[in-house]
Amino acid sequence: MSITLRPMVVMGVSGSGKSVLGAALGQSLGIPFIDADDLHPASNKALMAAGTPLTDENRIPWLNVVAGTIAKGVSEGHPSVVACSALKRAYRDLLRSHVPDLLLIYIDGAAEIIAQRLETREHEFMPATLLASQLATLETPIADEAHIRVPAELTVEEAVDLVRSTLRLSAPARQR
Numbered sequence: 467m468s469i470t471l472r473p474m475v476v477m478g479v480s481g482s483g484k485s486v487l488g489a490a491l492g493q494s495l496g497i498p499f500i501d502a503d504d505l506h507p508a509s510n511k512a513l514m515a516a517g518t519p520l521t522d523e524n525r526i527p528w529l530n531v532v533a534g535t536i537a538k539g540v541s542e543g544h545p546s547v548v549a550c551s552a553l554k555r556a557y558r559d560l561l562r563s564h565v566p567d568l569l570l571i572y573i574d575g576a577a578e579i580i581a582q583r584l585e586t587r588e589h590e591f592m593p594a595t596l597l598a599s600q601l602a603t604l605e606t607p608i609a610d611e612a613h614i615r616v617p618a619e620l621t622v623e624e625a626v627d628l629v630r631s632t633l634r635l636s637a638p639a640r641q642r
């Protein structure tokens with residue numbers, strides 16, 4: 467029996483673990499993983515690399531590309547899991563206007579954990595100094611937004627299991 471999955475966006479601030487969890491979920495669920503970082507125009511990447519937070523004006527065209535990419539997959543019968551900050555409610559409303567069935571996977575973590583992660587990683591364009599503005603911009607999803615909250619302190623494997631069990635999917639067999 468094949469199960470139809472909803473398209474998903476793994477959201478949260480920079481360094482919360484969206485790319486890592488998104489890729490792991492894609493693999494576990496057998497659906498494509500897309501990193502919305504790869505869809506930013508060069509101008510947005512240059513702003514972030516220079517330590518300048520993006521504005522709504524910078525983000526809206528990018529979010530439209532992200533939404534279009536998810537919607538195209540859905541229309542072709544391929545729901546995907548997309549790592550995308552989607553920090554504000556208005557940004558998620560924009561995504562849902564293209565993809566009404568969207569399920570959010572929200573990685574929720576204390577600033578200290580995320581700052582620690584940012585210190586130890588390398589990134590193509592995102593400096594750790596932008597964490598403060600990311601946290602200030604974040605509007606956490608509320609009850610009327612279909613979402614699963616994942617505590618950032620979980621291991622990736624625990625986070626995948628949490629999503630799978632919330633979706634009532636049995637745990638995949640793991641190699642020991």
Ligand SMILES: Nc1ncnc2c1ncn2[C@@H]1O[C@H](COP(=O)(O)OP(=O)(O)OP(=O)(O)O)[C@@H](O)[C@H]1O
Nearest residue numbers: 479480481482483484485486583587592620621622
């Ligand atoms: N569950 C986890 N436990 C421990 N470390 C993690 C976990 N998830 C991610 N990390 C590590 O934290 C760092 C940030 O992860 P990741 O790049 O996935 O975050 P991100 O939210 O996609 O960031 P950005 O939006 O800036 O690209 C990486 O070094 C990653 O290996």
Ligand SMILES: O=C(O)[C@H](O)[C@@H](O)[C@H](O)[C@H](O)CO
Nearest residue numbers: 479480481503520551552592
């Ligand atoms: O909305 C934003 O400010 C951006 O999407 C950032 O969150 C980055 O793209 C990402 O975090 C870096 O990888």
